[in-house]
Amino acid sequence: MADNNNSGSNFIVGGYEFLNEEDAQKASMDESKIKLLEARVNASRPNDIKAVYEKAIENKIFKSPIGWEYLMNLRAKLLESGFTQEDLIPIPLNVTFTRHSAFENMAVKQRIKPQKEDTGADFGKIFSIILNIVLVILVIVMFVIASKSDSDNIINYKRNITNRYSAWDEELKEREKAVREAEKKLGIEAPQRYDGDIGED
Incomplete structure (x- = not known):
């Protein structure tokens, strides 16, 4: 599953290219955790898969798209095995996908927000x-x-x-x-x- 290629300024892990080395290391750690879980969990029993899915989310084990993708695969298996969307807790993404540079490109008048009346x-x-x-x-x-x-x-x-x-x-x-x-x-x-x-x- 891993495709580690850190040549030059490219930080590629598991098919994802990261902007910095720290994020690439988090992704690499997530790959290691996934291998460990796959070795220990019985993938044929839906209740075991659900337990792993919920524990991984509650303990915030995964911190990169590789880990989130693994959780999405577990979620898909659970849905196929008979669980509904309401039975499964959502996967939290603790990052923002909005670039901060958009704020910097705004004109000064756009950046100054009028004060709302208290x-x-x-x-x-x-x-x-x-x-x-x-x-x-x-x-x-x-x-x-x-x-x-x-x-x-x-x-x-x-x-x-x-x-x-x-x-x-x-x-x-x-x-x-x-x-x-x-x-x-x-x-x-x-x-x-x-x-x-x-x-x-």
């Missing part, structure tokens, strides 16, 4: 305003509840005490009136009132 800041402002409005409403509701409450608090203590005093005064006047009427019926002479005696002596 929608996050707008959301933050709107959220802050809504939160402040909700807090103001809550404070107003708390004051209304506190002012209408029967229990004494800093807002309604004067009104509550005045109302209680008025109620007691009314109750005392009614009792005094009832006592005087009872005294009249019984013929008891009412004692002089204390507030009338003051200053007469």
Whole structure:
């Protein structure tokens, strides 16, 4: 499977020509791993092939097109043996195929990207305003509840005490009136009132 020919600046491994020696070495390592796997795996059992396929992807064993091609061959065998596309995990390619020189060839105006309006800041402002409005409403509701409450608090203590005093005064006047009427019926002479005696002596 290997076709190693590193003459001059050409780095050819397994029918692929690489741009640098490091990539060619990765491809050569992938070839060695493939030979080792083929020697150890029983290619007639689909479950063994699936296990090798998944482990190779999970452990990121292959780092070159040679390894990816081997994984594609395993995937094809698995599909032929009855597995579906959904049963098999995809082969990740951790490289970009877009050349960076295209960016360098752009005009300066094309390279400068207009700044997008920061929608996050707008959301933050709107959220802050809504939160402040909700807090103001809550404070107003708390004051209304506190002012209408029967229990004494800093807002309604004067009104509550005045109302209680008025109620007691009314109750005392009614009792005094009832006592005087009872005294009249019984013929008891009412004692002089204390507030009338003051200053007469």
